[in-house]
Amino acid sequence: MKLLSHKHTGFRGLADNQYTLSDLNLVVGDNGIGKTSLLEAVYVSLLGTPLNSFNKAGKELSRDASGEFAVESTLVNGSGRELKLGFLSKKNIKKLTANDEKITTREAFLGTPVCLIDSNVEKISSESPDYRRRLVDRSVFHVEQKHAESYKRLQKAIKQRNRSIKNGESEKTITSWDGIISEEGERVTKHRNTFTAELQEELKALNKQISTKIIKIEFKNGWGGERLFDYLEKNIRRDMAAKRTMGGPHRGDLLVTLDGKLAKEYSSKGEEKQMSLAVSFAISRLIEKKCGARPILLIDELESGLDETALYRIADHIKNLKNQSLITTLKHHKIKDVLRGKTIHPNQHNY
Numbered sequence: 001m002k003l004l005s006h007k008h009t010g011f012r013g014l015a016d017n018q019y020t021l022s023d024l025n026l027v028v029g030d031n032g033i034g035k036t037s038l039l040e041a042v043y044v045s046l047l048g049t050p051l052n053s054f055n056k057a058g059k060e061l062s063r064d065a066s067g068e069f070a071v072e073s074t075l076v077n078g079s080g081r082e083l084k085l086g087f088l089s090k091k092n093i094k095k096l097t098a099n100d101e102k103i104t105t106r107e108a109f110l111g112t113p114v115c116l117i118d119s120n121v122e123k124i125s126s127e128s129p130d131y132r133r134r135l136v137d138r139s140v141f142h143v144e145q146k147h148a149e150s151y152k153r154l155q156k157a158i159k160q161r162n163r164s165i166k167n168g169e170s171e172k173t174i175t176s177w178d179g180i181i182s183e184e185g186e187r188v189t190k191h192r193n194t195f196t197a198e199l200q201e202e203l204k205a206l207n208k209q210i211s212t213k214i215i216k217i218e219f220k221n222g223w224g225g226e227r228l229f230d231y232l233e234k235n236i237r238r239d240m241a242a243k244r245t246m247g248g249p250h251r252g253d254l255l256v257t258l259d260g261k262l263a264k265e266y267s268s269k270g271e272e273k274q275m276s277l278a279v280s281f282a283i284s285r286l287i288e289k290k291c292g293a294r295p296i297l298l299i300d301e302l303e304s305g306l307d308e309t310a311l312y313r314i315a316d317h318i319k320n321l322k323n324q325s326l327i328t329t330l331k332h333h334k335i336k337d338v339l340r341g342k343t344i345h346p347n348q349h350n351y
Helices: 035-047 105-111 119-123 129-143 147-166 171-175 178-206 228-234 236-242 269-291 308-320
Strands: 002-009 017-020 024-028 069-076 082-090 093-098 114-117 215-220 253-258 296-299 325-329 342-344
Touching: 002 035, 024 035, 035 069, 035 082, 035 105, 035 114, 035 296, 035 325, 093 105, 105 129, 105 147, 114 129, 114 269, 119 269, 129 147, 129 178, 129 253, 129 269, 147 171, 147 178, 171 236, 178 215, 178 228, 178 269, 215 269, 228 236, 253 269, 269 308
Parallel strands: 024 325, 024 342, 114 296, 296 325
Antiparallel strands: 002 017, 002 069, 069 082, 082 093, 215 253
16 A cells, blocks of 8 residues: 555644655654644544544544544555545534545455554553553454454443443343453454464564564453453442443453563663554554555654664664655654655644
């Protein structure tokens, strides 16, 4: 996959604009100029969701109270076929399209591989478990046909179970949700575990190209070794007392170690950033292997938290990639001199 061009109107604080894109694109500007907003505009045009969210994009991304905006990207696939992807928010319409035909977010994830490396990824081990679950699920959406539907049904069932608990409904009513939570939860967890195990192999293949330490990852399911249905049944009274479902796939987490030590407790900011980038590049490699297309890399604040030695090492890795990249950077950062690519200067809308 390769982006040929992108345009946006009415999106966040950005001035309406359009760009032609190259293999390596550096989005350069001061803080607050809209570098991350431009990455998000591209992301929304491809997948129909805001950054770090699985909800459909909507009026909150509009520049003003009208709630209206439009983003559109033109791509070319591996066989040379052009594809126009876009998202429109207008009045009561929220529509993701491919060549002007409406598609679902699930179809977009399966058809357009994107690897998002956002500014929070440098805290992958110290961020919340929810952030790490989203990182894994977002990746699995690209490669597993049934993951999105199972995830959606699971989230809905957990929400309904928790609502029943908070409303003080009967134990029978509360546990009526356990069947679907168990079925979909076991399936979602299997997808997560499989992807994580394969991701570990990709990390081994990178062999300290990004991080100088040995990285190991493991997905914890959120409830233990027993069947999920049995776990929920056994802990119903505890959940009722706590007013929520305390354990389950919605409590799963990605455990990361560096040289055998928990990364969130023993790594420096620079070590955590390098480790996080290694995980992200490994995710891109795995998605490419599983779906047969190179993900587009959207990298926010690449240089932040890296010393000069690490920066040059990671820049060398990026130079050797065949993926198309959009990378944000501040004007004074070295990366724009280390990586030679097309320079893009986003602008804020003048109110």
